[in-house]
Amino acid sequence: MTKPPQAGSEDATAGLRAIPEASVARLAVYLRKLGELAEEGAETVSSDELAGATGVNPAKLRKDLSYIGSYGIRGVGYEVAALVHQLERTLGLNHRQAVALVGIGNLGHALAGYGGFGGRGFPVAALFDVDPDLVGIHINGILVEHVREIPRVCADRGVTIGMIATPGQVAQGVCDLLVEAGVRCILNFAPVVLQVPDEVEVRKVDLAVELQILAFHVARKNLATAATAPAVNGHAARGVVNGSGGLAE
Amino acid sequence: MTKPPQAGSEDATAGLRAIPEASVARLAVYLRKLGELAEEGAETVSSDELAGATGVNPAKLRKDLSYIGSYGIRGVGYEVAALVHQLERTLGLNHRQAVALVGIGNLGHALAGYGGFGGRGFPVAALFDVDPDLVGIHINGILVEHVREIPRVCADRGVTIGMIATPGQVAQGVCDLLVEAGVRCILNFAPVVLQVPDEVEVRKVDLAVELQILAFHVARKNLATAATAPAVNGHAARGVVNGSGGLAE
DNA sequence: CGATGTGAAACGTTTCACAGCG
DNA sequence: CGCTGTGAAACGTTTCACATCG
Numbered sequence: 001m002t003k004p005p006q007a008g009s010e011d012a013t014a015g016l017r018a019i020p021e022a023s024v025a026r027l028a029v030y031l032r033k034l035g036e037l038a039e040e041g042a043e044t045v046s047s048d049e050l051a052g053a054t055g056v057n058p059a060k061l062r063k064d065l066s067y068i069g070s071y072g073i074r075g076v077g078y079e080v081a082a083l084v085h086q087l088e089r090t091l092g093l094n095h096r097q098a099v100a101l102v103g104i105g106n107l108g109h110a111l112a113g114y115g116g117f118g119g120r121g122f123p124v125a126a127l128f129d130v131d132p133d134l135v136g137i138h139i140n141g142i143l144v145e146h147v148r149e150i151p152r153v154c155a156d157r158g159v160t161i162g163m164i165a166t167p168g169q170v171a172q173g174v175c176d177l178l179v180e181a182g183v184r185c186i187l188n189f190a191p192v193v194l195q196v197p198d199e200v201e202v203r204k205v206d207l208a209v210e211l212q213i214l215a216f217h218v219a220r221k222n223l224a225t226a227a228t229a230p231a232v233n234g235h236a237a238r239g240v241v242n243g244s245g246g247l248a249e
Numbered sequence: 250m251t252k253p254p255q256a257g258s259e260d261a262t263a264g265l266r267a268i269p270e271a272s273v274a275r276l277a278v279y280l281r282k283l284g285e286l287a288e289e290g291a292e293t294v295s296s297d298e299l300a301g302a303t304g305v306n307p308a309k310l311r312k313d314l315s316y317i318g319s320y321g322i323r324g325v326g327y328e329v330a331a332l333v334h335q336l337e338r339t340l341g342l343n344h345r346q347a348v349a350l351v352g353i354g355n356l357g358h359a360l361a362g363y364g365g366f367g368g369r370g371f372p373v374a375a376l377f378d379v380d381p382d383l384v385g386i387h388i389n390g391i392l393v394e395h396v397r398e399i400p401r402v403c404a405d406r407g408v409t410i411g412m413i414a415t416p417g418q419v420a421q422g423v424c425d426l427l428v429e430a431g432v433r434c435i436l437n438f439a440p441v442v443l444q445v446p447d448e449v450e451v452r453k454v455d456l457a458v459e460l461q462i463l464a465f466h467v468a469r470k471n472l473a474t475a476a477t478a479p480a481v482n483g484h485a486a487r488g489v490v491n492g493s494g495g496l497a498e
Numbered sequence: 499c500g501a502t503g504t505g506a507a508a509c510g511t512t513t514c515a516c517a518g519c520g
Numbered sequence: 521c522g523c524t525g526t527g528a529a530a531c532g533t534t535t536c537a538c539a540t541c542g
Contacts, residue, residue, distance in 0.1 A: 019465075022511060028461035032440060046523065055442040059513060059526095066525055074519045074524045091461045092468030099460070110359035114456065122460050160467045161460065184470055185463040191281060193304040201466045203459055207363065210452055211348070211371050211410065212277035212340045214434040216268075217450045218409045219341030221433055271533060295501065308504095308535060315503055323502045323541045 019090070023064040029054050030061070031087040038080050046077035098125035100159040100183070102174045103166030104134050104144055107189055111165055112139045125157045130170075147174060154181035161185045168192040175202075268339070272313040278303050279310070280336040287329050295326035347374035349408040349432070351423045352415030353383050353393055356438055360414055361388045374406045379419075396423060403430035410434045417441040424451075 019027075033053050037045060047065075051058040065072065065083070068090045072078045088094055099122050101111055112127055127144045129135060135146045145153055154162070162178040164171050164186060171190035178186060185201045188194055191209075194202050268276075282302050286294060296314075300307040314321065314332070317339045321327045337343055348371050350360055361376055376393045378384060384395045394402060403411070411427040413420050413435060420439035427435060434450045437443055440458075443451050 020511070024462055024465050025458060027465075028458040029442070029455075031461070032457070033442075048523085053442065055444070057513065058523095059515090060511090062524060063512085063526075070525070072524050075522050076520075077523070090465065090468075092464040093461065097460070097464045097467060106359040106362045110355040111456070113355045120457055122457075122464075161463050185466050187459055187463060193278065193282075193302065195304070199470070201463065201470075203463060205454060205456070205459060206278075207360070207454070208281070208369055208371075209274060209277040210436055210454060211346070212280070212342065213273055214410050214436060214450065214452060215341040215346045215371075216273050216276075216339070217434050218346060219339075221448070221450075269533070297501085306535065307501095308537090309533090311502060312504075312534085319503070321502050324500050325542075326501070 019067045023067055024091075026054070026056060026061075026064050027068070027087055028091060029056075030064070031084065031091065034080055034084045034087070038084060042080050044073070044077040044079055045083075047072075050078070093121045096121055096123060097161050098123060098157055098159045099161045099163060100124075100126040100128065100150070100154055100157075100178070101163045101165060102128040102147060102150070102178070103164060103190075104129040104131070104139065105165065105167075108165040109139065111163060111189075112142070122161070125159055126153050128153075128174075147177065150174070150177040151181040154178065154183055159183055161187065163187045163189065164194075165189045268316045272316055273340075275303070275305060275310075275313050276317070276336055277340060278305075279313070280333065280340065283329055283333045283336070287333060291329050293322070293326040293328055294332075296321070298326070342370045345370055345372060346410050347372060347406055347408045348410045348412060349373075349375040349377065349399070349403055349406075349427070350412045350414065351377040351396060351399070351427070352413060352439075353378040353380070353388065354414065354416075357414040358388065360412060360438075361391065371410070374408055375402050377402075377423075396426065399423070399426040400430040403427065403432055408432055410436065412436045412438065413443075414438045 030050060033050060034045070037050075047058045047062045051061040054061070056064075062070075062072075065078070068086055070078075071082050071086060101108060101124055104112065104127055108127075108129070112124060124140070124142055127139060127142050128147045128150055129144055130147050134144050137144050153159075159181065160183065162175075162183040162185070164174050164178075166174055168191045171188065171192050172194060175186060175188070175194045175196060179196060179200055184199060186194070186196070186203070188202055188204045189207075191206060193204075196202055279299060282299060283294070286299075296307045296311045300310040303310070311319075311321070314327070317335055319327075320331050320335060350357060350373055353361065353376055357376075357378070361373060373389070373391055376388060376391050377396045377399055378393055379396050383393050386393050402408075408430065409432065411424075411432040411434070413423055413427075415423055417440045420437065420441050421443060424435060424437070424443045424445060428445060428449055433448060435443070435445070435452070437451055437453045438455075440455060442453075445451055
């Protein structure tokens with residue numbers, strides 16, 4: 001397609017190069033659904049089925065799968081087991097990714113105990129905090145160590161992914177330590193924009209921002225309903241915008 | 250621009266209509282940074298400054314702000330206080346949004362206690378679970394009620410945003426209850442794709458997917474370094490691809 | 499002059515429509 | 521015939537470059 005970059009390149013390299021970011025995110029979703037389908041005993045899925053179950057347009061799904069050098073069978077669909085295997089390979093789930101979690105507060109605790117990680121190929125290999133009450137204890141069998149140990153411990157245990165769940169003020173400092181330790185992919189839960197070198201990939205999960213986006217849509221919907229009905233009505237925004245009887249606080 | 254929809258529309262309606270999704274997400278980020286700047290006593294910011302602090306291209310920032318009917322001063326920048334006010338109005342933060350949280354497990358506990366919500370205009374108005382050990386207790390002063398109460402309680406308290414932090418198997422059922430209760434914006438932490446009517450807005454926070462995206466990038470980077478360096482170096486991937494001495498599990 | 503606001507080009511993503519194969 | 525795989529069109533987003541104005 002684009003053109004063969006080099007003649008003798010492994011198929012591993014060939015497939016991985018040019019997958020759009022947006023597709024990668026969906027591949028993970030397909031993979032999860034395929035896991036469920038496999039458990040239910042399904043042997044094949046059509047793009048329509050899988051697309052329906054994952055809330056995606058079938059054409060988009062087929063294009064996504066075509067990026068990984070697809071293994072579909074025309075007239076039939078995709079073989080579930082084979083597709084699972086290809087997706088896992090593409091997403092780098094064939095070699096385990098050791099994860100370090102920094103910040104064992106409310107959220108950190110929850111993340112440390114979250115089944116979705118260890119269960120699905122992301123063993124939490126290290127926990128860090130600065131609180132003396134936390135350093136030294138074990139969570140889910142993992143020792144909480146002091147943040148200053150990050151460079152040593154991460155290097156030792158081959159940590160490839162860091163998760164930051166600290167308060168915002170210290171997140172950048174923690175990030176710098178992780179980068180120093182050679183961690184090049186970071187999942188940031190702290191409400192700050194991290195500054196990192198180009199070679200480091202940061203993804204952000206920002207709960208406050210998510211809520212604000214939804215708040216925007218609440219406002220949009222209120223205006224929409226206020227605008228549809230009233231053309232005749234004068235000022236129909238009445239109870240909609242400010243009609244919250246009595247909130248809990 | 251697009252065209253004035255109706256002559257005498259309030260400026261509130263005029264500005265809100267056509268803001269791109271991608272911009273809305275960033276507006277929330279600008280708002281947070283502006284809050285910090287205000288606390289530091291800044292009176293104005295230039296697009297370059299604010300863009301730098303939020304990791305965004307300055308032109309993009311200016312375009313984003315132009316959507317809300319911008320209040321910048323040429324040659325100077327933006328007045329911080331005024332911009333904060335405009336952003337809050339645009340994001341629907343002037344009237345509080347009552348939030349309901351369903352699923353008080355690991356993650357739910359953390360969310361219920363998270364300061365970023367109540368502090369910033371999102372009072373948690375209701376908590377729900379099915380576990381008899383949880384129903385009846387208070388968390389952060391809020392009573393945990395049974396999931397079956399969702400329709401009544403949400404309607405009573407004017408809940409506009411629902412958060413689902415349940416196991417995947419029950420998330421769709423919970424979602425249906427929320428929708429039935431009139432909640433039209435949902436933040437979903439459960440690892441499933443929710444099926445909702447068109448008028449309901451769902452945003453998904455999917456930790457496992459985030460990690461898998463990062464895992465993909467780890468794999469990509471390994472291939473990149475394996476491909477760039479070694480032209481001279483032989484096999485430079487040394488400890489990178491399979492150098493994980495001993496993982497924790 | 500310096501920073502905003504914005505057409506227009508570049509880029510990425512989604513969707514359509516259908517050729518091609520099992 | 522049915523479903524995949526994929527050019528090409530449509531759409532949304534980002535970036536550039538510069539006119540505009542305080």
